[in-house]
Amino acid sequence: MVKSKLKTIILASAVSIMAISLITFPQESVNASIRGLDMWWKIVFPSLLPFFIVSEMLIGFGVVKFIGVLLEPLMRPLFRVPGVGGFVWAMGMASGYPAGAKLTARMRQEGQLTKTEAERLVTFTNCSNPLFIFGAVSVGFFSNPQLGIILALAHYLGNFTVGIMMRFHGKDNSISTSKFSIKNAFNALHQTRINDKRPIGKLLGDAVMSSIQTLLMIGGFIILFSVLNQLLSNLHMIELLGAWLAILLQLVHLPETFSIPLISGLFEITLGNKLTSQVESVSLLQQAIIASIILAFSGFSVQAQVASILAETDINFKPYFIARLFHGIFAGLYTWLLWKPIYENMNQSDPNSKTVPVTYFGDGQWAFNTMEFMREIGPILTLISLMIYICIYAHRMQRNEH
Incomplete structure (x- = not known):
């Protein structure tokens, strides 16, 4: 009872402080809100919407079940999750x-995963995409395409290691697997499609509605944490937390100057990586390690989005959070291990140089160009999608009234 009351006091106090801060710093809050909104409607919404819609369609038509049966012999021994993983x-x-x-939440709602399997799966399937790693971080912030190769390798190898580690989470499920069978996979695909009674039009409409509703929620979290990060900076909380973190950085032989970028990255990965790239008088290897840790931890903004999605199911958020801590450690370690054999071999003249050799400039430029293109057409795609969403929603509300 005392613990519950203490939690109530802490939450109420935190929200009250945030409300007072919004009143005290109105202009800074608005600017931060605009920055979050700008990122959402230019990059996040148009880049994620097609994947979300296609995923819903693939699930409805049974393709995911088909893939699941085929991958069962691989995913079950490695990660102790079904093939749909x-x-x-x-x-x-x-x-x-x-x-x-x-x-993962969708698979759990359909009953294709047990609670424990879903908790294992979500820990290593939620990661940064190559477009962000190469386009925004390596080229956009560091002006160094080869750095993206190291960051991507460390990020995905760290994620794979987390998956192997989290296979020991929970006690249910045997490790026995079914044999590879295209016939069984096709039968599962056909049966899934038959069981889903929705017409194609209804299926597509549901996919659009579900995807846009999720993206609206994601947009809200991005804006909220953009404002929160700004308010913490105005209240000098970032500097205070950074002073404590500087002590920890000294223990692992990293410069204290990374404390502010790392604290900022704990809340929002884009700002954290941008500040990391601007730290001076440090080696590029040290910057890469901090950038990998920030990418792997993914920030409280992303974690809040995940927590909100998982809240619709019985999936526990705690294993996901613990996995992010380990992912940060693994990613930083892999960056350090791969630096000499991979990055220094690509840049034998000066490994610490941020200058991009002409012969390698194309390695990450594709991602940077894609992100710039999305910034130009992203708002148009977002507005069109929202108009379609409103039309579908209005049509369904009208039909329900009749």
């Missing part, structure tokens, strides 16, 4: 945060 893993890496969590 392979589809969630691939889509999570391709589309980025928080697609892995959304698809």
